Amino acid sequence: MSATAPTSRSARSGPVEPVGPPDGSAATAAAAAVEVRGVSRRFASRSGDVVALSDVDLTVRAGEFVSLIGPSGCGKSTLLRLIADLDRPTGGELTVFGRPPHVARQNHDFGIAFQQAGLLPWRSVRANVELPLELHGTGRAARRARAAELLGLVGLADFADHRPDQLSGGMQQRVAIARALAESPSLLLMDEPFGALDEMTREHVQTELLRLRAESGAAVVFVTHSIPEAVYLSDRVVVMSARPGRVREIVPVALGSAGDRTEELREDDQFFDRVRAVREALHGTDPADGTARGVDQR
Amino acid sequence: MRRQVLTGTAGVISLVALWEGYKLLAPDDGVVVAGMTVLPRANDVAMPHLWDMAARAAAPVTSAPGADPLWLAVGQAAAFTLGVAAVGWVIGVTVGLLTATLMQRFRTAESALLPWVVLSQTVPLIALAPLVRRWGSQLEIGAFAWQDWMSVAVIASYLAFFPVSVGALRGLSSPDAVHVDLLRSYGVGWWRTYSTLRLPAAVPHLLPAVRLAAANAVVGAVVAEVSIGLRGGIGRMIVEFGASASADPAKQWSPIAGAVVVGLVAAGVCVLLSRALDRYRVSEVS
Ligand SMILES: Nc1ncnc2c1ncn2[C@@H]1O[C@H](COP(=O)(O)OP(=O)(O)OP(=O)(O)O)[C@@H](O)[C@H]1O
Ligand SMILES: [Mg+2]
Numbered sequence: 001m002s003a004t005a006p007t008s009r010s011a012r013s014g015p016v017e018p019v020g021p022p023d024g025s026a027a028t029a030a031a032a033a034v035e036v037r038g039v040s041r042r043f044a045s046r047s048g049d050v051v052a053l054s055d056v057d058l059t060v061r062a063g064e065f066v067s068l069i070g071p072s073g074c075g076k077s078t079l080l081r082l083i084a085d086l087d088r089p090t091g092g093e094l095t096v097f098g099r100p101p102h103v104a105r106q107n108h109d110f111g112i113a114f115q116q117a118g119l120l121p122w123r124s125v126r127a128n129v130e131l132p133l134e135l136h137g138t139g140r141a142a143r144r145a146r147a148a149e150l151l152g153l154v155g156l157a158d159f160a161d162h163r164p165d166q167l168s169g170g171m172q173q174r175v176a177i178a179r180a181l182a183e184s185p186s187l188l189l190m191d192e193p194f195g196a197l198d199e200m201t202r203e204h205v206q207t208e209l210l211r212l213r214a215e216s217g218a219a220v221v222f223v224t225h226s227i228p229e230a231v232y233l234s235d236r237v238v239v240m241s242a243r244p245g246r247v248r249e250i251v252p253v254a255l256g257s258a259g260d261r262t263e264e265l266r267e268d269d270q271f272f273d274r275v276r277a278v279r280e281a282l283h284g285t286d287p288a289d290g291t292a293r294g295v296d297q298r
Numbered sequence: 299m300r301r302q303v304l305t306g307t308a309g310v311i312s313l314v315a316l317w318e319g320y321k322l323l324a325p326d327d328g329v330v331v332a333g334m335t336v337l338p339r340a341n342d343v344a345m346p347h348l349w350d351m352a353a354r355a356a357a358p359v360t361s362a363p364g365a366d367p368l369w370l371a372v373g374q375a376a377a378f379t380l381g382v383a384a385v386g387w388v389i390g391v392t393v394g395l396l397t398a399t400l401m402q403r404f405r406t407a408e409s410a411l412l413p414w415v416v417l418s419q420t421v422p423l424i425a426l427a428p429l430v431r432r433w434g435s436q437l438e439i440g441a442f443a444w445q446d447w448m449s450v451a452v453i454a455s456y457l458a459f460f461p462v463s464v465g466a467l468r469g470l471s472s473p474d475a476v477h478v479d480l481l482r483s484y485g486v487g488w489w490r491t492y493s494t495l496r497l498p499a500a501v502p503h504l505l506p507a508v509r510l511a512a513a514n515a516v517v518g519a520v521v522a523e524v525s526i527g528l529r530g531g532i533g534r535m536i537v538e539f540g541a542s543a544s545a546d547p548a549k550q551w552s553p554i555a556g557a558v559v560v561g562l563v564a565a566g567v568c569v570l571l572s573r574a575l576d577r578y579r580v581s582e583v584s
Contacts, residue, residue, distance in 0.1 A: 086479050106485040118476040120579045122498050135486050135494065 013198040033096030033187045033219035034060040034083055039092035041245075048141055052078040054244035055092070062097075062186065065213060065220045067230035067237045069282065075245025076223040080191050083221060096187065108136060108189040111180030111218075115195045117172035119164035119179075126151065126160040129179045136183070150178040155213060170201035174208070179253050181212060188213070188220045195225070203263070206232055227282070231255070231274045232266065239281040245259050314348060321345050348549040351555075354548035359379065368552050372535065376556040379531040380563060382447050382518035383512075387564075388453025390511055394462025395504075401463075402470040403488065404498065412467075419460050423518065427453055427525040450522040450531070457518035458511035459469040465507025469500025501578035508571065520557055532556045 017220040036058040043050040052075040060066045068076045081087040082094055085101035085131055096104035104110060111132075119128045127134075138146070151157050154174040156167075164172055173193060180188055194202045206229060224230050230237045231253050241248040254275040255265055265271050321340045329337040338344060355372070358365040397415065401408040415426075430452050434444035473495050481491045523533035532553050539550035572579070 081479075082477075086481050105432075105483060108485060110483075112480065112483045114476050114479070116474070116476050118474065118480055120477065120495070120498070122501075132484050135481075135484050135490060275488060 031062075031095070032059050033062045033097060034058065034221060035065065035095040035098075036079070036083075037093045039079075039082060039089045039094055041075065041082060041087070042090045051244035053082075053089075054246055054249055056245070058238060058247060058250075060187075060219055060221055063217050063219050065222065065233055065235045067222045067224055067225065067234040068240060069224055069230050069237055069278065070240030070245070070248075071224075071242045071282075074242035076240060077191050078245065080189050080221060080223055084110065084189050104187075108132070108183050109185060110189055111183065111185040112178040112189045112192045113173075113176050113191070115192040117164070117169070117176040119172055119175055121164055123164075124160065125162050125164065125167065125175050126158065128164065128175055129182055131179060132182045146182060147178075150181055151175075153181075153215075154178045154208065155169045170197050170205060173197060174205060175203075177209065177212070181216065181218075184216060184218075186218050188218050188222075190220065191223045192225065193222075194229070202229070203266070207261075207263060211235065214257070227275050227278050228266070228271075231271060231278060232261065237278050237281075239278060248284075251278050251281050253278070317345070317348060321347065337386070343544060343547045346551065350548045351551040354546070355552045355555075357417050367551065372552045372556040375530060375532045375535045375553065376560050379516075379523065379533065379557075380560045382451050382523075382531065383454050383515045383560065383564065386451040386456075386519060387458050387512055387515040388455075389451065390455035390458025390515060391462050391508060394459040394507075394511070395466050396567040397459070397494070398470055401467050408467070412565070415463055418456070420453065422503075423453065423521055424525055426456070427522050431526050446526055446528045447530075449526055450519055450528050452524075453522040454515040457514035461507040461510040461514065462504070465503045465510075466500055469503030470496045472503065473499045498578050503574050505568075505572050505575065505579070509565070509568045512568050513561065516557075516561050516564050530568035532560060544575030 023099040036056055039053055039056045040051070043052055056079065058066075058079075068079060070076055078087065082089050083096060083101060085105040094101050099107070099109075113170060119125075120131070123131070126144075126147045129150055130143045133143045133146060133202065148160065150197065151160055153213055154177060156171060156174055156178070159167060159171065164175065167175065173196070177190075177193065180190070194205055197205065217240075220233075222230070222233060232255075235252070235254045237251045237253055238247055239249045239251060251274070255261060255268070255270055255274065324337055324340040326339065326341040328335050328339040342350070355369040356367055359368050359371045396412060401411055418569070427449070431446065431449045434446075434449045434452070437444045447560070470492075477495055477499075481495055486494075520533035520536075522528075523531040524537055528534060535553040536550065536557065539546075539553055543550050
């Protein structure tokens, strides 16, 4: 790839969403960030096939924050890996900004963060943040400036020259998020990035992520096990069911634009309302069973 | 560092004490039970005093006029052997790393090569040395003619490459799946993944392998010198002086000490190498 300044990244096909994400209302005619059409993923194994995903449909608009929630093993990670082109579907079709995932990957259209921070232990915190820029040929000075900016954003400016193992788990995770943001991607893919954090750090980093996302206007696909986390962060929550992995219901939650959401929201009645709605969707029986879903469920 | 120097010094002192103490206490002719020597002889021919060895090292090699002092001749021989072992070590490490890279890159190469790598080490050195020499001597390309020292270096490299190829293979395969996925998500190819992830991650596995390779190269060079009959090295010198041990018992201990020094220098180089690669030795974080 030729040298590309990180900021010129956004010069991609289709008009880019203006900064300040739409709250689900400002649907655009431009290519969606992620378009999933009838996707299946079947893993062949000696003890029979495992259907991780079956006929999944999902559209994530540009600038939209979508969480995936569901029981363990329902295929959340698998779906994220398909979008990131770390795996291929056995059926159906995916596009990222209107292009096949492998093209999007080659174009560095998305940033990615996993449950493990996955920092390279022999690189300093700064060099870890610079890694994608370095691999894609950004000049030294531009790299340094961008890393300094990002580390400031995640509140780790003083730790640029530290080694990852000198940082706490939460700090490492923030470095990983800074690294995912390094190329100002229009799409962020995150697989339980806060799974290993304690509650206090977790809430803090969540608010931080909202702020970062409000500033960058990126679309986010966010895998989580926590209902409050999904509600607090998302515009829409995708509730999945297990075996085979399916989208059971999509719950719109958007509690004000990302920039406006503050810690107080966690105490808000509206918030509890949405949490209940997601929980009911998660625990409810399938309409196919004929039983009313969500009735007398807490 | 200071602790290493201290333990090293303590080791040398206890060795000296052991040697002289045994000489003092044990009977001159050793202890023989039912025709079997249970304890070695402690007379001046079998175990000369350390100060006799030192004095002998300072004296000329032979009685011939103008002969070099023994320590100088031993030093030259040690340097020669060290040089040959170093060539063997470099070749061995390079070939080991290349084999491991090939095995890591292509799964089929691993299943095809690994058994041969392991099998190669079962061929005894003594059987191999004359073969290498014979093959080498048939090699003549233009002005290039095969030298005996090259055979010795090849044998040293043959012993050195094994631990490196096995250690490097394990090291190159050691990165976590999340790191491999991360680099894949950046859309970089095999080579960039190798240089930014696999190779640095392999260092903690490579360093012990490289140390072992150095020890193997030195032993291989000394033994191969003897079995090929290469002149000028420390191995040959030990055998030569050993033949005249009854007349001049203290003389053969100088090249033995020289061989020890060669080993120590090789180990020292490896310590420096570890230092240089220190930042890659951090334990893995998640
Ligand atoms: N590489 C693989 N080979 C075989 N089966 C796999 C593979 N990856 C995932 N699976 C299977 O696919 C199903 C979905 O896995 P996935 O990791 O996507 O679940 P998940 O929703 O992320 O679960 P969790 O919440 O526990 O992370 C599981 O039943 C799992 O066993
Ligand atoms: Mg998962």
